[in-house]
Amino acid sequence: MAIWIRNGLVISPGKKPQIFSPGRVLVEGDKIARVEADNGEMLSDSAEIIDASGCVVFPGQVLLHTHFYGYPARGMPPLGALPRTFLDVLRRVWWPLDRALTLQAVRLSAQLYLWELLRTGITCAFDHHASYGATHGSLNEIASAFNDVGLRGSTCFEISDRCGVKTAQSAIDENRHFIRETAQRFDLAPFIGLHASFTLSDRTLSRVANFAEELDVGVHVHLCEEKTDRQLSGKSPVRRYRRFGLLNEKSIFVHGIDLRAAEIEMLAESGATLAINPRSNLNNAVGLPNIKALEAAGVRLALGNDGFGASLAAEAQTALGAFSTSARDPSFGWELLSRILFVNNPDIAGRHLKKTLGIIAPGAAADIAVFPYHPPSLLNKSNYFGHYLFGFGNVPARDVIVNGQIRLRDGAPVGFHPGSLTEEARQVFQKVWQQRSLRGFHVRRSV
Numbered sequence: 276m277a278i279w280i281r282n283g284l285v286i287s288p289g290k291k292p293q294i295f296s297p298g299r300v301l302v303e304g305d306k307i308a309r310v311e312a313d314n315g316e317m318l319s320d321s322a323e324i325i326d327a328s329g330c331v332v333f334p335g336q337v338l339l340h341t342h343f344y345g346y347p348a349r350g351m352p353p354l355g356a357l358p359r360t361f362l363d364v365l366r367r368v369w370w371p372l373d374r375a376l377t378l379q380a381v382r383l384s385a386q387l388y389l390w391e392l393l394r395t396g397i398t399c400a401f402d403h404h405a406s407y408g409a410t411h412g413s414l415n416e417i418a419s420a421f422n423d424v425g426l427r428g429s430t431c432f433e434i435s436d437r438c439g440v441k442t443a444q445s446a447i448d449e450n451r452h453f454i455r456e457t458a459q460r461f462d463l464a465p466f467i468g469l470h471a472s473f474t475l476s477d478r479t480l481s482r483v484a485n486f487a488e489e490l491d492v493g494v495h496v497h498l499c500e501e502k503t504d505r506q507l508s509g510k511s512p513v514r515r516y517r518r519f520g521l522l523n524e525k526s527i528f529v530h531g532i533d534l535r536a537a538e539i540e541m542l543a544e545s546g547a548t549l550a551i552n553p554r555s556n557l558n559n560a561v562g563l564p565n566i567k568a569l570e571a572a573g574v575r576l577a578l579g580n581d582g583f584g585a586s587l588a589a590e591a592q593t594a595l596g597a598f599s600t601s602a603r604d605p606s607f608g609w610e611l612l613s614r615i616l617f618v619n620n621p622d623i624a625g626r627h628l629k630k631t632l633g634i635i636a637p638g639a640a641a642d643i644a645v646f647p648y649h650p651p652s653l654l655n656k657s658n659y660f661g662h663y664l665f666g667f668g669n670v671p672a673r674d675v676i677v678n679g680q681i682r683l684r685d686g687a688p689v690g691f692h693p694g695s696l697t698e699e700a701r702q703v704f705q706k707v708w709q710q711r712s713l714r715g716f717h718v719r720r721s722v
């Protein structure tokens with residue numbers, strides 16, 4: 276079915292921004308067919324009409340690193356004493372949580388988080404999953420949740436030796452099965468998930484390397500989120516991934532805070548993506564990536580949220596403040612962040628998904644968000660980022676189209692019924708909290 280979005284302020288960001296005011300967009304099938312000024316003439320009766328008067332029409336946003344499985348942690352107390360170090364945070368919050376998850380909890384977490392993302396205008400999310408209590412079949416549950424809510428993106432299971440060799444192998448098997456059997460069917464980008472160097476043995480990495488070569492896929496992995504990754508690995512995590520052939524343009528590395536100059540050069544040369552997540556970094560008190568050095572070296576940068584909240588505009592606001600403060604330059608970060616958000620994120624995701632994302636132009640994927648926002652000051656090609664950052668990026672989307680399908684209409688879901696899910700989740704997540712345990716994690720012996 277064709278859809279006309281008409282009489283809106285149409286903004287296509289990216290390398291060559293375009294603005295139509297008022298403008299209209301024709302969606303045919305899963306692609307955008309036309310974008311033009313709206314001269315008010317009557318349109319074909321057969322198309323569905325979305326009246327975007329008083330609204331901004333913007334491409335669906337792309338989130339390059341997140342964790343749906345962290346959703347049950349809302350309001351959850353840590354186990355034992357309050358965490359004082361990054362390793363404490365993992366041992367007392369995240370690892371006990373993921374090991375207590377059931378398949379039902381995995382499905383509910385993904386559905387509810389995807390639903391929150393959709394309402395902020397995000398149409399593509401790259402998930403990094405862990406549920407060592409329910410490994411087999413967990414990625415299928417997440418793929419089904421993508422299908423239920425309507426977003427596109429990726430998921431993978433973070434392989435780790437922290438719960439033992441057998442469970443690491445089960446995580447490898449889950450990735451393998453998903454990539455071979457499911458990812459393509461759900462149109463999700465295939466990746467092998469890895470936790471972080473310091474919980475991966477050489478033996479496990481060697482198995483992953485064989486499997487990555489066999490399936491021609493990259494890894495999605497946390498890298499030097501804090502000094503622990505280097506200290507407990509006993510060597511440079513970047514050199515380690517390079518030695519196993521995993522440092523390449525197919526891979527997504529995440530955080531990149533404790534990196535040395537030579538490692539930054541290696542990352543840049545490899546063409547790999549580095550997804551930064553400043554809100555999570557500030558929350559975990561682990562410092563921030565050296566954004567100036569990364570940018571100067573030409574590292575391909577992307578923005579994720581690490582599962583921290585849902586809004587990319589909020590993430591970008593924090594990133595802007597963090598980077599300009601680190602640089603002691605109030606102007607630093609503005610152009611860079613706009614480029615990361617509106618060029619890099621959609622380009623990187625689009626390359627993995629074989630789609631044109633992040634623009635409103637003929638031939639691009641029909642992923643579109645309509646925000647109820649009437650700019651109170653001049654909006655043009657050079658300042659729309661400011662209106663996104665402090666204006667329409669912060670209001671819930673009114674309508675969202677993904678892959679040519681309306682998934683949110685007048686603020687209500689289409690084809691998905693979240694009504695009773697929160698009630699179900701409250702009961703399921705309470706049991707997950709009660710099942711958590713501090714015992715049985717191995718870190719120092721694993722490498």
Ligand SMILES: [Zn+2]
Pocket residue numbers: 340341342403497529581
């Ligand atoms: Zn993460």
